[in-house]
């Protein structure tokens with residue numbers, strides 16, 4: 001582990017141009033970790049391009065460097081490409097996967113199931129967030145954290161630990177976050193931007209989503225659903241459904257929560273969350289997806305009825 005970090009710091013030292021990317025539908029850790037790395041690399045004089053397949057959600061637009069993210073990879077050579085928080089290579093998106101003008105590749109991730117597809121792979125499922133891995137690298141480099149880099153690492157950590165509530169909120173998550181606060185991050189300022197700043201449409205969409213609640217499996221499992229019709233009725237999009245799955249999970253006795261999100265008429269994104277006992281990565285793997293012990297997802301084709309039947313059968317057979 002330490003050796004990989006030293007190798008990566010050496011790659012950083014001896015190269016000048018960097019292309020960073022993360023997964024489609026980027027979340028707080030995807031954005032926070034990539035922008036933290038970008039901020040650190042830029043401050044030590046590197047030439048950095050950050051590419052996401054999708055645009056930065058409004059919620060994270062306040063992060064330093066968010067305005068520099070490009071959706072198209074410039075047609076030029078890069079010394080190093082760094083892929084962050086993706087779990088599986090294809091989640092980096094078609095454009096990146098087909099891009100070849102890169103000499104060296106680095107993969108930073110904390111998913112349980114991540115392939116060693118890069119030249120250097122720093123994969124540690126004990127890291128609460130990929131942002132923590134960026135911290136370890138910059139720290140090994142001897143970097144003195146500035147506020148811009150620190151706020152990105154803090155946001156990566158607070159979002160992937162559910163505000164320090166999930167079982168991945170370990171000592172390192174707290175100690176790194178404490179250090180980031182020492183470097184100038186204001187915890188309330190970040191909390192207000194992330195959690196006290198919802199568009200009205202999100203609550204309107206939630207009001208349509210909650211009546212779809214289904215509790216099954218003797219009260220151990222529960223699901224909610226968002227359909228394309230609901231988006232249309234509220235003028236909302238998938239970005240605003242972040243966190244909806246926490247409502248069914250919050251029910252007493254529920255161990256597994258499921259969120260069905262319609263992508264197309266007969267295609268659904270299925271998100272799983274567990275309170276900890278149940279490994280939901282196994283459910284999503286059975287359906288061709290991936291993820292963590294407590295949070296996982298996959299895409300399933302079929303009508304809502306078919307998709308639910310398939311998912312419920314898998315969940316019920318193992319609880």
Ligand SMILES: [Mn+2]
Nearest residue numbers: 029085130160
């Ligand atoms: Mn993550």
